[in-house]
Amino acid sequence: MKSALVALVLALTAACSARAATAQEDGYLENGGISPFDANHPAIRNLDPQLRAAVQQAAKEAKATRGIDARVTSGWRSAKYQQRLLDEAVTKxxxxxxxxxxxxxPEKSTHVSGKAVDIGPTDAADWFSRKGSAHGLCQIYSNEMWHIELATTPGGECPPLLTNAAG
Incomplete structure (x- = not known):
């Protein structure tokens, strides 16, 4: 009985580890996100290079001027991961x-194309929404202050907010 229980625990641990590895490969981030400078993680590494550079510059400025530690709570996502998020949202x-x-x-998501990041915590998302345009970064949806895209030239004016992801 004891050896069967040990085997079950080992099998479940291996399955969870495999799922976690796949999740990271899909761009999954733990709660709290990661540094925008963590280019080893697929969620950062697979971002559009111009977006990644702009987010990194903005994060440096937020830290230097306001002491805000910006985190990427979601970046690039695989189409598989995006579909899973959509399926969960349909259920919810x-x-x-x-x-x-x-x-x-997945076909329309700017996360899948590497052209969007979600920024947290709230003070960082607020800073990016108000000051990000200096780096070409803009809040895109009125219902998601954390969703940021490279949508203007540095110092330019951001486009009008869309109501939500559906347009």
């Missing part, structure tokens, strides 16, 4: 139309 919100207000399809 009851329909694809409602879910799409918060999570885009």
């Amino acid at each position: 919100h009851g329909s694809l139309d409602e879910a799409r207000k918060f999570v885009n399809t």
